[in-house]
Each structure stands twice: as structure tokens, then as C-alpha cells.
Amino acid sequence: MNHSGVVQFLMVVLGAGTPIIFATVGETISQRSGVMNIGIEGVMLLAAAVAFWTATSTGSLVLGIVAGGAAGALAYAVNAVGAISLRVDQVVLGLGVLIVCTGLSEYIGSIGGAHPLSTQALSSTVKPLLHHGPAGLPVIGPLIFGQDILVYLSWVAVAATSFYLFRTRAGLWLRAVGDDPSSADAAGISVARTRYLHVIVGGALVGVGGAYVTLALFGAWQDGITAGDGWLAFTIVLFSGWRPWRGLVAAYLFAAITNVGFNLQLLKVSAPSQLLTLLPFLITLVALVVFSRRGFAKLHAQPGALGVPFWRESR
Amino acid sequence: VSTARFNFAKARLRVEPRGVASPPVQATVIALSFGGALVLGAIMLWAGGHNPVSVYRSIIDSGFGSWFAFSQTLTSAAPVILTAAATVIVFRASIFSIGMDGQLLAGAIASSGVALEIGGSLPGIVALPLVLAAGIAGGLIWSLVPALARAHLGTNEVLTTLMMNFIATSFVAYLVIGTSSIWRDSQETNVAEATPIPSHTVMPHLFQQADIGILIASGVALLVALLMRTTRKGFELRVIGNSVETARYAGIKVARNIVFVMCLSGALCGLAGAVQVTSVTQSLDPTSIDPGLGIGFTGIVVAALARLSIVASIPVAIVMGALLNAGLALQLANVPSALVVVLQGALLLLVIAGQFFFKYRLRLRTGELEHTS
Numbered sequence: 001m002n003h004s005g006v007v008q009f010l011m012v013v014l015g016a017g018t019p020i021i022f023a024t025v026g027e028t029i030s031q032r033s034g035v036m037n038i039g040i041e042g043v044m045l046l047a048a049a050v051a052f053w054t055a056t057s058t059g060s061l062v063l064g065i066v067a068g069g070a071a072g073a074l075a076y077a078v079n080a081v082g083a084i085s086l087r088v089d090q091v092v093l094g095l096g097v098l099i100v101c102t103g104l105s106e107y108i109g110s111i112g113g114a115h116p117l118s119t120q121a122l123s124s125t126v127k128p129l130l131h132h133g134p135a136g137l138p139v140i141g142p143l144i145f146g147q148d149i150l151v152y153l154s155w156v157a158v159a160a161t162s163f164y165l166f167r168t169r170a171g172l173w174l175r176a177v178g179d180d181p182s183s184a185d186a187a188g189i190s191v192a193r194t195r196y197l198h199v200i201v202g203g204a205l206v207g208v209g210g211a212y213v214t215l216a217l218f219g220a221w222q223d224g225i226t227a228g229d230g231w232l233a234f235t236i237v238l239f240s241g242w243r244p245w246r247g248l249v250a251a252y253l254f255a256a257i258t259n260v261g262f263n264l265q266l267l268k269v270s271a272p273s274q275l276l277t278l279l280p281f282l283i284t285l286v287a288l289v290v291f292s293r294r295g296f297a298k299l300h301a302q303p304g305a306l307g308v309p310f311w312r313e314s315r
Numbered sequence: 316v317s318t319a320r321f322n323f324a325k326a327r328l329r330v331e332p333r334g335v336a337s338p339p340v341q342a343t344v345i346a347l348s349f350g351g352a353l354v355l356g357a358i359m360l361w362a363g364g365h366n367p368v369s370v371y372r373s374i375i376d377s378g379f380g381s382w383f384a385f386s387q388t389l390t391s392a393a394p395v396i397l398t399a400a401a402t403v404i405v406f407r408a409s410i411f412s413i414g415m416d417g418q419l420l421a422g423a424i425a426s427s428g429v430a431l432e433i434g435g436s437l438p439g440i441v442a443l444p445l446v447l448a449a450g451i452a453g454g455l456i457w458s459l460v461p462a463l464a465r466a467h468l469g470t471n472e473v474l475t476t477l478m479m480n481f482i483a484t485s486f487v488a489y490l491v492i493g494t495s496s497i498w499r500d501s502q503e504t505n506v507a508e509a510t511p512i513p514s515h516t517v518m519p520h521l522f523q524q525a526d527i528g529i530l531i532a533s534g535v536a537l538l539v540a541l542l543m544r545t546t547r548k549g550f551e552l553r554v555i556g557n558s559v560e561t562a563r564y565a566g567i568k569v570a571r572n573i574v575f576v577m578c579l580s581g582a583l584c585g586l587a588g589a590v591q592v593t594s595v596t597q598s599l600d601p602t603s604i605d606p607g608l609g610i611g612f613t614g615i616v617v618a619a620l621a622r623l624s625i626v627a628s629i630p631v632a633i634v635m636g637a638l639l640n641a642g643l644a645l646q647l648a649n650v651p652s653a654l655v656v657v658l659q660g661a662l663l664l665l666v667i668a669g670q671f672f673f674k675y676r677l678r679l680r681t682g683e684l685e686h687t688s
Contacts, residue, residue: 038413038473078664081668082664082667082668086667086668086671087671087674088667088668088670088671089411089667091411091413091473092411092615092619092663092667093664093667095413095612095615095616095663096660096663096664096667097660097664098660099608099612099616099656099657099659099660099663100657100660100661100664101660102608102656102660103653103654103655103656103657103658103659103660104653104657105653106651106653106656107359107363107651107653107654107657109653110651110653111363111651228481231477231481234474235474235478238471238474273493274485274486274488274489274492274493275485275489275493277485278481278482278484278485278486278489281478281481281482281485282478282482284474284478285460285475285478285479285482288464288470288471288474288475288478289460289464289468289470289475
């Protein structure tokens with residue numbers, strides 16, 4: 001692979017990694033409060049459809065991204081009501097969110113009669129900010145300066161979330177609520193309010209990730225367009241030990257593995273595409289088993305009350 | 316004159332645990348859950364410019380309107396009954412395996428492989444049981460890695476089973492599209508198509524479109540329910556489901572039981588895959604072998620709706636089978652078939668939300684009545 005081939009591949013990885021980063025950061029915030037959502041994939045799909053529908057009907061990409069974020073926040077709010085107020089089992093709850101959101105995304109994609117969403121196109125997608133100047137530099141020019149605004153925002157989201165979690169008082173409270181809600185409650189922190197707030201903010205980030213898929217990566221809609229990004233994000237949250245910077249590295253790593261087919265095409269090596277699609281999942285499975293010594297959870301700072309509803313009276 | 320006045324400022328809606336919900340409360344909650352899902356679907360239909368009443372009527376007609384429709388419903392329900400039973404037994408043991416789809420596909424690969432390889436040279440009475448057994452073995456093997464990892468390493472079973480699902484889906488596509496394996500029809504050279512299994516390895520006919528698959532599925536599910544209720548193993552699993560600590564203290568071998576129940580669940584899903592192959596698709600067709608939401612996920616929805624009872628899962632699965640069949644009828648009426656998926660999901664969310672009211676009650680605490688004179 002020559003010089004420009006490497007740059008080209010890394011550009012693809014940066015693009016493909018961005019929705020995964022947004023989803024990973026969003027779910028990390030949610031899980032840090034003790035609420036998980038295994039329906040991320042569905043939420044991203046719904047946000048992707050809503051964002052695309054908004055952008056095509058208003059002609060505004062910004063509105064599309066906002067609408068995607070709002071759809072994500074709304075879907076996570078449903079998950080929050082179930083997990084926090086109704087104290088439902090979070091695996092089954094997440095599955096319900098997954099199914100409803102996936103179905104809704106396909107429903108949105110099919111309305112519009114003779115011109116369903118899948119036949120429409122954006123007049124322009126989210127584009128890189130710079131084309132000249134620093135973006136013209138060899139190698140680092142396009143990689144660092146030639147990205148679109150949302151790529152930079154994903155880095156900002158990672159940095160801000162990491163700072164918030166580990167360097168601010170509110171972040172400390174959030175981690176306290178996720179680790180030991182009884183103690184947090186005794187210290188005067190409202191467990192329910194903290195959880196609702198962070199789950200919904202996290203959902204908005206997941207939604208932006210979904211919006212990125214339709215508005216920046218593809219500029220089009222089709223059923224199941226996120227193609228497993230949400231599932232990858234869910235596994236990355238665990239692998240990263242609920243730490244945003246590790247999540248960013250893992251997201252790019254997974255994006256690279258997922259796009260290895262593209263890489264191999266550049267190398268003119270042919271491999272059955274069906275086997276390539278199962279590669280990231282096989283690697284995840286192996287890694288899950290290898291790194292799953294008992295005590296792994298403790299070592300990797302899994303929130304102590306993850307998936308456990310808080311009920312003051314049963315303390 | 317002294318009057319008691321309700322103090323609104325002090326009134327609070329309080330959540331209180333309750334012992335056991337009375338049957339009328341349970342029935343009301345379930346009815347409201349179903350009603351809520353139907354209303355939600357009606358709103359979506361109405362927003363999309365359809366007549367909800369006529370669409371709902373066509374859904375019921377395509378599921379139960381005639382013996383032909385009902386026979387199709389039963390055929391769709393058969394594998395769902397098995398994946399629902401597979402869900403119930405693991406969830407009851409507090410193991411949240413969601414790998415039913417992967418195990419079903421593994422069962423489908425194994426059973427169609429056996430049918431294609433040796434089914435042609437054996438009489439049906441021998442071949443069909445062999446094919447079903449191969450499905451059971453396939454599903455069991457597919458559940459082995461998550462089961463052993465969960466039991467002995469404590470690996471999160473939600474994620475491992477999920478990964479096994481993705482791997483199975485891609486693997487089925489690879490076998491039929493990516494290679495020239497026995498699963499790929501060598502007669503068909505232009506497009507990749509799955510090889511049809513020999514006709515005598517197809518399930519014997521029952522009536523109309525229905526075959527004995529529904530009887531096998533219901534029979535096996537009821538047998539598993541009976542064994543779970545009456546055997547020592549079933550008791551041990553119930554204890555584990557309630558509290559792993561208690562189980563350890565009582566001397567129950569937790570790891571061994573976890574492997575057992577996850578493998579049994581995998582075997583049931585594998586059988587579901589074999590039923591799907593020998594009854595519906597009659598090949599390893601990647602697009603129709605595990606359609607829509609997935610027979611495994613549908614089984615999880617059914618199990619949750621049936622409140623983790625295998626016996627109750629059977630009628631719920633039949634209703635769900637009707638809903639699955641409705642997809643085609645809806646498309647003919649220009650209603651997006653995604654509506655069925657939304658209805659399934661909304662039903663699941665409302666029913667699990669409703670379970671809150673089985674465990675807790677809301678009480679309006681009036682505060683003190685203030686006496687003014």
C-alpha cells in the first residue's frame with residue numbers, strides 16, 4: 001500500500017469511527033449513572049432516520065443534527081423511565097427500546113408514499129471545514145485539518161466528558177450515583193434526578209452519532225444503515241472500562257477492523273466479504289472471553305450499581 | 316363549624332411495594348398494556364393516512380380469518396414457541412442470554428447440512444429425526460462458548476451471545492453466497508441460492524399449510540416446562556435465579572447448572588432452527604431463515620409477554636405468529652411492514668412497564684386533613 005493509500009484508509013477510519021465515538025461517549029455517561037441501554041443500535045437508527053428526514057425536508061443540516069440528537073435523547077428518556085422510575089430489568093427494557101426504535105426508523109424511512117426516504121438525497125452532506133491552507137499539508141493535513149466539524153466535536157465530547165467525570169464535583173457525584181446510590185442518596189444527592197439528567201444527555205450524543213451516519217457518511221437513508229455501530233459502541237463502553245479516551249481509541253480500532261475490507265481492496269487482496277463482516281464480532285468475542293477473569297469488572301471500574309434500580313426503602 | 320379540607324400542597328403520589336397483585340389487577344394491567352400498544356399503532360397508522368380499523372381487521376384476518384390463515388399462523392409460531400421456551404429457562408435462572416438467533420441459525424446450518432448430505436439416501440422416518448437431532452446439536456454447540464465463559468470466567472453473557480448472533484448471521488451468508496459449499500445450489504449458477512433439502516426430510520403435513528412442526532414445538536416446550544417444575548435440576552435453577560449466594564450456601568453447583576441451562580436453551584433454539592428449515596424455508600436461505608426482527612428476538616418478546624411462563628408462551632407465540640404473517644398482508648395494503656415491528660416492541664415495553672404495577676402500587680398520600688373552624 002502506498003503513501004496516499006494509507007492516508008485514504010485513515011480518512012475512512014476517522015469518518016467511520018465518529019458515530020461510534022459519539023455513541024460510546026453517550027452510553028458511557030449513561031452507564032456511569034448506573035443505567036445501561038442495550039438498544040443503542042436502534043436509537044442510532046431512529047436518530048439517523050429522523051435527522052435525514054429533517055434535513056431533506058428543511059434543507060438544513062444543522063436542524064437535521066439537532067433533530068437526531070433530540071430523537072436520541074427522547075429514546076434514552078424512555079429507557080430512563082423504565083430503568084429509573086419503573087425499575088424494569090434493563091436487558092429486556094433495552095431490547096424493547098431496540099425493537100421500537102428500529103421499527104420506527106424503518107417506518108419513517110417508508111412514509112412519503114411514492115417518494116420514501118430511501119429514494120431521496122441530500123443536496124449536500126456535512127463537509128470538511130478546510131480544503132486549503134493547513135489541510136493541504138502532506139499526511140497530517142487532511143487527517144488533522146481536513147475533517148468536518150462533527151469529527152472535531154467528537155474529540156471535544158471525549159475530552160469534555162473525561163474532564164467532567166474525573167475532574168469536576170458533578171462528575172464525582174455522577175460516579176457516586178452509579179457506584180453506590182445508597183451512599184450518594186445519604187450524602188444528599190438525588191439519585192433519580194442525576195440518572196435522568198445523564199441518561200438523557202448521553203442519549204442526545206448517541207443521537208448525534210446516528211445523525212452523522214446519514215448526514216455525513218452516506219448522505220442517504222436505507223434500513224439498518226448504522227450496520228452494527230451501536231452494538232460496537234455498547235461493547236466498547238465495557239472494553240474501555242467506562243473511560244472516554246480509551247473509548248475513542250477503541251472506536252477507531254473497531255472502525256479500522258470493520259473497514260479492513262476497504263483496506264484489502266486497496267491492496268488488491270480478495271476475501272469473502274461475509275467473513276470480513278464477522279471479523280470485528282469474532283475479535284470482540286475472543287477479547288471478551290480472554291479479558292473476562294473474575295475481578296475484571298472491578299479492575300475496570302464498572303459502575304457498582306450498573307443495571308441495578310435504586311429503591312431507597314430496600315437499602 | 317369544623318370542616319375537613321383536602322390539603323393539595325401536602326398530597327404526594329407515593330410508590331409502595333405490594334405483596335402479590337390480585338388477579339383482577341394483573342388482568343387489568345395486561346389488558347391496558349395490549350390496549351396501549353394497539354392505540355399507539357392506531358395513531359401511527361392514522362398519521363400515515365391509513366384507516367386503523369380496517370388495517371387491524373386485515374391483520375386479524377391474515378392470522379385467524381380462515382383455516383388456511385390459521386395454519387400459516389401455526390407454522391410461523393412453531394419455532395417461536397421453542398425460542399420463547401429457551402428464553403424462559405435462562406431468564407428464570409437470571410442469565411440474560413440473548414443468543415437465540417445465533418443458536419437458531421447454527422441449528423439451521425447443522426440440520427440443513429445433514430439433510431443435504433445424507434437425507435437423500437435415507438427414508439423419511441429415519442432422516443427427519445436425524446435432521447432434527449443435528450439441529451439440536453448445532454444450537455447446543457453454538458451456546459457452548461458463552462455458557463462455559465459465563466460459568467467459569469464470569470464473562471458477560473449478554474455480549475458474548477450477541478457476538479455469536481452476528482457471527483452466525485455472517486456465517487450463513489458466507490456458506491450460501493461466499494462459497495460453493497453443499498448449502499449453495501450448484502444447479503443455479505447465475506445467482507447464489509440455497510440448495511433445497513430433499514423432499515422427504517420436510518415435515519409431514521398436518522392440515523392446510525400446517526405441518527407437525529407445531530406439535531413437535533409445543534410438545535417439547537411443555538416437556539421442558541414439566542421437567543423444570545418437577546426435577547431437582549429445575550429446582551436448583553430456580554434457587555440460582557433467586558440468589559446465587561443462597562444456591563452456593565445450599566451446596567448447589569452453580570457453574571455446572573449455568574452451563575446446563577444455557578446449553579439446554581441453545582439446544583431448544585437449534586431445534587427451532589431445524590423446524591424452520593424442515594418446515595418453512597426448506598433450505599438455508601439467508602434472507603428467509605431468520606426473518607424480520609429475528610425468531611430468537613421474537614421469542615424473547617413472547618417470553619416477556621408471557622411473564623416467563625413456558626405454558627403461557629405457547630398461546631402468546633401463536634398470536635405473535637399471526638402478527639408475523641400480517642407483514643405481507645400489510646404490504647399489500649401499502650402499510651409499511653415495519654409497523655408490525657413497532658407494535659411488537661411497544662407491546663414488550665408496555666407489558667414490562669406494567670409489571671411495575673404487579674410489584675408496587677401508587678398511593679395518593681393525602682397529607683393530613685386540616686381542620687379549620
